[in-house]
Amino acid sequence: MDIVFIQGLKIDTVIGIYDWERKIRQDIVLDIEMSANVKAASKTDHIDQALNYKAVSKYLIDFVQNSEFQLVETLAEKITQIVLKEFEVTWVKLTLNKGEVLTGAHGVGVIIERERSNG
Numbered sequence: 001m002d003i004v005f006i007q008g009l010k011i012d013t014v015i016g017i018y019d020w021e022r023k024i025r026q027d028i029v030l031d032i033e034m035s036a037n038v039k040a041a042s043k044t045d046h047i048d049q050a051l052n053y054k055a056v057s058k059y060l061i062d063f064v065q066n067s068e069f070q071l072v073e074t075l076a077e078k079i080t081q082i083v084l085k086e087f088e089v090t091w092v093k094l095t096l097n098k099g100e101v102l103t104g105a106h107g108v109g110v111i112i113e114r115e116r117s118n119g
C-alpha cells in the first residue's frame with residue numbers, strides 16, 4: 001500500500017473540557033497518513049490521478065477551525081471520517097497532538113487508524 005502524508009499541520013480551534021478552554025483558541029498539530037495509488041499518479045504525472053494533499057489540508061483546516069469539540073478523541077474521529085468520505089482514501093492514520101497542555105509533557109493527544117467500511 002502506498003501512502004500520501006501530511007506532517008505537522010498546525011490548526012487553531014476551540015477544544016477542551018474546561019471553562020477557560022471554551023473561551024480561547026488553541027493550536028493542534030496533525031500528522032496524517034493516507035492510502036493512495038501513487039503508481040497511477042506517477043504514470044500520468046497529473047494531479048488528477050493523485051491524492052491531492054493540498055486539497056485534503058484545505059478541507060481539514062476549514063473544518064477544524066470551525067469546530068468546537070471538547071475531546072481530542074471526538075475531533076480525531078471526525079477528521080478521519082472526513083478523509084475517508086471526501087477523498088479517494090480507504091485507510092487513514094491520524095496523530096492529533098494538542099501540545100504542551102499537560103505540565104511536564106511535550107504533548108498529549110491521540111493516534112487512531114480507520115478503514116473505510118464496505119457499502
Ligand SMILES: Nc1nc2c(c(=O)[nH]1)N=C([C@H](O)[C@@H](O)CO)CN2
Nearest residue numbers: 015016017018021070071072073101
Ligand atoms: N483522553 C483525554 N483526556 C483529556 C482531554 C481529552 O480531550 N482527552 N482533555 C483534557 C483537557 O481539555 C486538557 O487538554 C486541558 O488541560 C484533559 N484530559
